[in-house]
Amino acid sequence: MKKFTLVAILMVSVVAMAGTLAVPFFNDMRDVGDVDNDNLRPADPNKFYSYIGIKNTTDATLTVSIRYWSANGTEVTPDPNTFTMGAQQGLGFRPRAQQAGSENTTVPATTKANGSCLMTFVGNRGDLVGRCLIFDAVGQSAYLLPTGPEA
Numbered sequence: 001m002k003k004f005t006l007v008a009i010l011m012v013s014v015v016a017m018a019g020t021l022a023v024p025f026f027n028d029m030r031d032v033g034d035v036d037n038d039n040l041r042p043a044d045p046n047k048f049y050s051y052i053g054i055k056n057t058t059d060a061t062l063t064v065s066i067r068y069w070s071a072n073g074t075e076v077t078p079d080p081n082t083f084t085m086g087a088q089q090g091l092g093f094r095p096r097a098q099q100a101g102s103e104n105t106t107v108p109a110t111t112k113a114n115g116s117c118l119m120t121f122v123g124n125r126g127d128l129v130g131r132c133l134i135f136d137a138v139g140q141s142a143y144l145l146p147t148g149p150e151a
Contacts, residue, residue, distance in 0.1 A: 054130035
């Protein structure tokens with residue numbers, strides 16, 4: 001009887017999984033007011049601007065925690081470090097110096113110009129997807145953000 005009860009408990013248990021979305025590296029040297037919204041490229045050839053775009057692919061609200069690290073690995077996470085995304089909502093933000101009107105300012109930003117970040121949420125791989133777009137004076141590049149379950 002004890003074995004049956006244990007099996008029954010395990011069968012009805014619901015396990016909440018934690019998913020992650022990583023930005024392995026960003027380089028965001030843009031200060032608020034550096035450029036107008038019509039020109040996303042920096043005038044200075046030695047500067048880079050990073051824009052992160054993410055999308056909640058579920059029909060439910062996601063609460064996301066974001067942690068930042070500087071290029072040398074020192075954690076530089078702001079407090080508070082959470083934000084919510086509505087069902088099927090997509091948003092764009094810069095990792096630092098967010099500018100109202102052109103970036104979403106509800107995502108907590110860091111003060112560092114370069115580094116990495118990790119977004120964690122309760123859900124499955126693929127519930128939150130994204131890309132990082134990096135502009136310089138002559139062009140741009142982009143990469144998809146790696147997803148994964150929390151270890």
